[in-house]
Amino acid sequence: MEAIYLAIPLAPLFGAIAAGLFGKKIGRAGAHWVTILGVAVAFLLSVYVAYDVMGNGNSYNGTVYTWAEIGKIRFEVGFMLDNLSTMMMLVVTFVSLMVHIYTIGYMHEDPGYQRFFSYISLFTFSMLMLVMSNNFMQLFFGWEAVGLVSYLLIGFWYKKDTAIYANMKAFLVNRVGDFGFLLGIAVVLMYCGTLDYVETFARLPGLVGADIEIIDGTKWSVLTLIAILLFIGAMGKSAQVPLHVWLPDSMEGPTPISALIHAATMVTAGIFMVARMSPIFEMSDTALNMILIIGATTAFFMGLIGIVQNDIKRVVAYSTLSQLGYMTVALGASAYSAGVFHLMTHAFFKALLFLAAGSVIIAMHHEQDIRKMGGLKKYMPITYWTSLIGSLALIGFPGFSGFFSKDLIIEAVHESHLWAAGYAYTLVLLGVFVTAFYSFRMFFLVFHGNERFDSHGHGHGHDDHGHHGHGGKPHESPWVVTIPLIALAIPSVFAGYLLDPMVVGAFFKDAIFVNDAAHNFDPGLKSLLSAHLSIEHISAGYHGVIGFIVHGLMAPPFWLAMAGLATAWFIYLKDDSLARWAYDKFRWLHTLLDRKYYLDDFNQNVFAKGSINLGNGLWSFGERMMIDGFVVNGAAKAVGWFSGLARHLQTGYLYHYAFSMVAGILLMLTWFLFF
Numbered sequence: 001m002e003a004i005y006l007a008i009p010l011a012p013l014f015g016a017i018a019a020g021l022f023g024k025k026i027g028r029a030g031a032h033w034v035t036i037l038g039v040a041v042a043f044l045l046s047v048y049v050a051y052d053v054m055g056n057g058n059s060y061n062g063t064v065y066t067w068a069e070i071g072k073i074r075f076e077v078g079f080m081l082d083n084l085s086t087m088m089m090l091v092v093t094f095v096s097l098m099v100h101i102y103t104i105g106y107m108h109e110d111p112g113y114q115r116f117f118s119y120i121s122l123f124t125f126s127m128l129m130l131v132m133s134n135n136f137m138q139l140f141f142g143w144e145a146v147g148l149v150s151y152l153l154i155g156f157w158y159k160k161d162t163a164i165y166a167n168m169k170a171f172l173v174n175r176v177g178d179f180g181f182l183l184g185i186a187v188v189l190m191y192c193g194t195l196d197y198v199e200t201f202a203r204l205p206g207l208v209g210a211d212i213e214i215i216d217g218t219k220w221s222v223l224t225l226i227a228i229l230l231f232i233g234a235m236g237k238s239a240q241v242p243l244h245v246w247l248p249d250s251m252e253g254p255t256p257i258s259a260l261i262h263a264a265t266m267v268t269a270g271i272f273m274v275a276r277m278s279p280i281f282e283m284s285d286t287a288l289n290m291i292l293i294i295g296a297t298t299a300f301f302m303g304l305i306g307i308v309q310n311d312i313k314r315v316v317a318y319s320t321l322s323q324l325g326y327m328t329v330a331l332g333a334s335a336y337s338a339g340v341f342h343l344m345t346h347a348f349f350k351a352l353l354f355l356a357a358g359s360v361i362i363a364m365h366h367e368q369d370i371r372k373m374g375g376l377k378k379y380m381p382i383t384y385w386t387s388l389i390g391s392l393a394l395i396g397f398p399g400f401s402g403f404f405s406k407d408l409i410i411e412a413v414h415e416s417h418l419w420a421a422g423y424a425y426t427l428v429l430l431g432v433f434v435t436a437f438y439s440f441r442m443f444f445l446v447f448h449g450n451e452r453f454d455s456h457g458h459g460h461g462h463d464d465h466g467h468h469g470h471g472g473k474p475h476e477s478p479w480v481v482t483i484p485l486i487a488l489a490i491p492s493v494f495a496g497y498l499l500d501p502m503v504v505g506a507f508f509k510d511a512i513f514v515n516d517a518a519h520n521f522d523p524g525l526k527s528l529l530s531a532h533l534s535i536e537h538i539s540a541g542y543h544g545v546i547g548f549i550v551h552g553l554m555a556p557p558f559w560l561a562m563a564g565l566a567t568a569w570f571i572y573l574k575d576d577s578l579a580r581w582a583y584d585k586f587r588w589l590h591t592l593l594d595r596k597y598y599l600d601d602f603n604q605n606v607f608a609k610g611s612i613n614l615g616n617g618l619w620s621f622g623e624r625m626m627i628d629g630f631v632v633n634g635a636a637k638a639v640g641w642f643s644g645l646a647r648h649l650q651t652g653y654l655y656h657y658a659f660s661m662v663a664g665i666l667l668m669l670t671w672f673l674f675f
Contacts, residue, residue, distance in 0.1 A: 001052070004045055005079050006064060008089065009128040011041040012096075016122035023114030031114035035121040036100045042128065043093035050086040059083075059510060061134050061198060072193060080134035080197060084340065084511035087502075088131040088272055091347045092265050096124040098484035099260040102355055105480035106256055106362065116156060120260060123149040127265045131272060136185045136195040139273065143181065143237065146266045147174050153261065154253040163252040170246035177236015177243050184229030187212075191222055201279040201513070208283065227280050227287035234270030238324050241298045245599055247321055248305075251313040255358030258313055259351040262320055268343045271327045275336040279513045282334065289420040292332030292413070296424035299325025300431045301597070306438035308593045311368045312357045315442045319394060320350055322435060326409050329424050335412035335535045336512045337503045342405035344502075345495045349393035349402055352488040356387040359481050360446060363474035364453065370442055375451040379474040384447050386485040391443050393492045395436040395561045398549050404496035406432070407552050408503060408538065415534035432557045436564025444572040497545055504539045 015038025019031040026034065052058050063078040079085075099120060107116055126149055130142025155167030189195060191210065192203045204223070211219040234240070239247040250262055261267070274281060274291070281287055299322050306318030323346050330339030361368055363380055377384045393402040410432075413425045453474070476482065501507045514535070542548065552558050571579045583590055595601065649660075 001060065002064065004049065005060065005081065008042045008045045009125050009132065011038040012121045012124040014038055016118045016125060019114050019121060020118030023118065028113045031117045032104050035117040038121055039093060039097045039100050039124055042124065043097050046089040046093045049081060050090055053081055053086045054083055073195065075137050076135055077138055078134040079132045081132065082511045083507050084275065085131050087344060089128060091344055092124065092127050092131065095265065095347055095351045096260060098351065098487055099256045102481055102484040103256045105478045106358055107254060112156065116254065119149055119153050120257065123153070123260065130269055134197055136188060140182065140185060143269065144178065146269060147178065150261050150266055153257040154250045156253050160252065166249040166252040170250050173243055173246040174236045177233050180229045181233020184226055184233065187222065187226050187229060204279055204283060221284065223280065224284040224286045227284045228290060230277055230280065231274065231287060231291060234274050235294065238267050238270030238328065239321055240294050240324065240328055242599060244298060244302060244321055245603060248314055248317045251311065251317050255313065255354060255361060259354035262317065267320065267324055268347065271331065271339055271343050274331045275340050275512055278336050282514055285418060288332050288334065289418050291328055292418060292420040292424040295325045295328030295332055296427040299329060300427040300434065303431050303434040303438065305593050305596055307434065307441065308590055310371055312360060312370050312442065312446065313368060315438060316353050316357055319435065319439065322431060323350065326406060326428060329413055329428055330409040332424065333412045333416040333421060333534050334514050335409065336514060337508045337535055338405065338408040338412050341503050342409055345401035345405045348488055348495055349390045349492040352386060352390040352485060352492050353394065355485055355488065356383050356390060359383040359477040359485065362477050362481065370445045372453050373446045374449045376474055377447040380476050382476055382482045382485060386489045387443060387447065389489045389492050391439045394439050395565065396432065396557060397561065398552050398558060401492055401494065401496035403552060404499045404548065407555065407557055410557055411538050412534040415537045429556060429560065432560040433564040436561040437568050440565050440568035441572055444568060448573055499545060499548065503535065504542050
């Protein structure tokens with residue numbers, strides 16, 4: 001089986017190398033076939049491994065390769081295959097396979113075709129190494145590798161200034177999170193003496209009560225410090241406030257990577273990591289409260305920005321930020337299984353929405369402004385119906401996948417006894433209305449209402465991306481685009497029905513440690529964990545999927561979602577006078593949302609310009625004044641001054657020299673006699 005485990009990440013890596021290094025030799029068709037084949041092999045093998053792990057209960061935790069040993073510390077490449085990692089492998093490989101197929105249609109005119117396939121295949125390899133890891137070193141390798149490939153993909157159209165700015169922004173913001181993540185791993189190594197997950201978790205009870213002084217006189221709980229530092233890494237990768245600013249700008253990359261990276265895989269790496277590290281986070285209520293606050297703030301306030309966006313991809317991007325906030329809230333409420341469940345359902349319907357947005361962009365000849373669309377339903381029936389499925393799943397409409405996972409998170413927060421749970425519950429509940437409103441605002445503006453596009457000659461010539469426009473009426477996208485849409489629409493409807501085994505059942509019992517798994521720790525810790533039983537409380541009152549749906553129909557989230565949908569319908573299809581009135585009365589709020597709470601301006605003026613000013617200051621003072629002025633030129637000036645002084649002593653008269661010699665001898669005699 002080890003050979004199969006190894007083949008899963010290596011198959012996409014082989015495809016990436018073949019397309020990247022030999023792209024010119026194998027041609028465009030060769031590049032997409034070799035990468036699609038690699039990812040398809042990884043997907044099929046993941047299905048086989050998932051059957052072995054989930055069906056037969058054969059989990060695996062072992063070392064594949066030892067890279068180095070320093071004393072008792074081993075640096076290894078190893079795999080941990082349990083229900084959590086195999087579920088992630090299935091999601092990553094399936095969504096990646098759909099994106100690879102979709103890319104054939106979306107990027108077919110792009111000159112960087114082979115390079116793009118190489119990058120997305122390399123990304124799949126990196127993500128698989130991350131989710132399959134059994135130690136912190138390999139986790140960090142995968143973590144940084146997905147960051148690197150996302151940098152390459154966001155800036156794929158490297159001749160666009162906005163794309164280069166966006167990929168640099170993503171890289172720098174992620175470095176902030178990754179610095180915290182690396183420090184967290186360093187503290188784990190310092191106190192546990194190992195990088196292996198299982199060994200680390202086994203040594204956690206010994207750290208209860210252990211303190212560390214970061215600043216003299218200020219003591220921190222070691223477990224709280226580890227949890228917060230690791231979560232800072234998750235804040236960067238999973239785009240939580242205030243490290244969220246990179247994700248909306250990353251829409252400058254091609255649409256397929258928006259679906260792959262910013263919906264289904266990379267941004268969920270932080271959620272996966274926190275769930276994997278549940279034994280650590282369960283030891284610190286301080287960290288869990290912080291996670292609740294940050295997650296709820298992201299879920300609500302990022303959703304509000306989505307209301308004022310007009311770029312079709314940016315609306316979906318802010319939706320992603322908001323949904324990542326919901327997943328984070330679930331982690332803070334100790335409902336890790338609910339968070340991971342939402343991760344899975346969200347991967348399907350958000351990838352679907354991004355790819356559907358790409359399908360619309362193709363039909364509109366690369367126009368992305370939703371104000372210039374409308375009435376596309378009759379031209380694009382497949383894109384329309386799949387978009388509707390994705391939108392209903394996103395708002396949590398009963399029976400669709402998002403309904404089960406989102407309602408579960410809201411219920412779990414309601415059951416939580418942590419002090420931040422009240423704040424989080426209020427915001428995630430309000431976020432339901434906001435989500436439904438911006439989702440169907442986009443849906444109605446794109447597919448319904450009057451046609452607001454120029455059907456004659458629209459899109460002729462080349463756009464910023466190097467694509468060639470064709471003009472004429474919009475039409476349905478080719479099958480390589482629509483097949484992935486249909487394939488993703490199916491789990492967007494039905495994935496939620498896995499609620500029974502995945503959350504209510506004991507599906508993650510060996511992967512996630514909370515509530516009834518408290519006995520895995522020292523019995524004395526039971527009281528510490530007893531406040532974290534939100535999922536256990538929900539499970540106790542659970543009476544099957546039908547009962548869950550019926551209960552959901554009477555719960556506040558359903559009515560808030562319907563209110564958001566109805567409001568969007570009324571404003572954007574019936575009467576827009578309410579929108580104009582709100583815009584006039586609350587223009588300051590519109591400006592605040594349009595400027596993204598001025599966070600980008602703050603970062604630009606304080607951090608970016610601050611760094612430039614610091615550099616200019618160091619250059620003018622350190623370089624020009626100190627080094628050039630004082631050290632280099634100063635030494636030359638000192639020599640010149642001294643030589644100018646000495647020149648006056650060189651007169652050419654013999655009696656002057658004789659006088660100098662006599663004076664020198666007198667000084668020497670005086671020194672010897674008196675000193």
